[in-house]
Every structure is written in structure tokens, then in C-alpha cells.
Amino acid sequence: MTALYIDADACPVKQEAERIATRHGLRMFVVSNGGLRPSQNPLVENVIVSEGADVADMWIADRCGPGDVVVTGDIPLAAKCIAAGARVLRHNGERFTEANIGQQLAMRDLMADLRAANPLGMQGGGKGFTKADRSRFLDALERELRAAKAGR
Numbered sequence: 001m002t003a004l005y006i007d008a009d010a011c012p013v014k015q016e017a018e019r020i021a022t023r024h025g026l027r028m029f030v031v032s033n034g035g036l037r038p039s040q041n042p043l044v045e046n047v048i049v050s051e052g053a054d055v056a057d058m059w060i061a062d063r064c065g066p067g068d069v070v071v072t073g074d075i076p077l078a079a080k081c082i083a084a085g086a087r088v089l090r091h092n093g094e095r096f097t098e099a100n101i102g103q104q105l106a107m108r109d110l111m112a113d114l115r116a117a118n119p120l121g122m123q124g125g126g127k128g129f130t131k132a133d134r135s136r137f138l139d140a141l142e143r144e145l146r147a148a149k150a151g152r
Contacts, residue, residue, distance in 0.1 A: 002149050075096075
């Protein structure tokens with residue numbers, strides 16, 4: 001049965017994902033290191049993992065599989081979930097796939113190397129999360145859940 005896994009610590013679309021999962025009658029796992037308000041929805045399981053680097057990621061990667069959908073912005077976690085057969089979305093609706101995950105990992109590593117080589121030259125965060133990103137996410141999650149439930 002399809003399940004939805006949310007890498008929740010920095011996820012701006014938890015409530016939207018819960019509404020869609022509820023409409024589909026799916027279990028949703030909201031995985032974090034704590035500090036989130038738990039949902040009262042009986043379909044939502046709030047999973048609090050111990051402190052530590054990548055503990056939430058490992059919990060998700062160890063449990064997801066074919067037919068599941070994972071929402072994360074973490075590229076190494078996305079790669080593990082894809083390898084396990086899950087469908088993976090970013091918070092803005094972009095899909096991680098077998099075809100693009102290698103390039104995503106390479107770009108992530110390149111940017112980390114560039115920041116390490118010149119820590120003062122590459123400052124600032126990414127672009128902000130917009131209403132258009134939220135809308136794209138909603139459409140993409142709906143498509144992915146339907147495809148996962150249909151076994152495509």
C-alpha cells in the first residue's frame with residue numbers, strides 16, 4: 001500500500017501534503033528531530049528520531065520502497081529513496097528521478113567544493129519559496145500519488 005514520507009524538519013508543505021494524503025486515504029509519516037506540532041489526523045504518524053546527522057533521512061530510506069512517495073529537499077536521501085524504488089519530490093514539485101539524480105548529486109558536490117574553496121565568495125541562501133512553488137508541489141504530489149497507487 002502506498003505511503004507518503006515527509007522529511008519534515010525544513011519542509012514548507014507539510015499541511016498541503018497532509019490534505020492530499022488524507023483525500024487519498026494514505027498513511028503519512030512526518031519524520032523529524034522534534035520541535036514540530038503533531039497532527040491529530042489518524043492517518044498521520046509523527047516520527048521523532050534521535051538527534052544526529054541524517055538520522056531522519058536514514059529512517060525514511062530504510063522504510064520507503066516501490067509504490068511510496070517521499071518529499072525531501074535532501075539530494076542524498078532522494079538518491080537512496082529512488083534506489084529503493086520510491087517516487088521522490090522536492091518541496092517545489094520538482095521530481096527526482098533515476099535520470100536526473102546523478103547530475104543532482106554531482107552539482108551538490110561541486111557546490112560544496114566551491115564553498116569550501118572560497119567560503120567568503122559564495123554566501124547567501126537559495127531563492128525563497130513562492131506561491132507558484134506551492135502550487136507546483138500540489139499538482140506534482142497529486143500526480144505522483146495517483147501514479148504510485150496505480151503501480152506506474
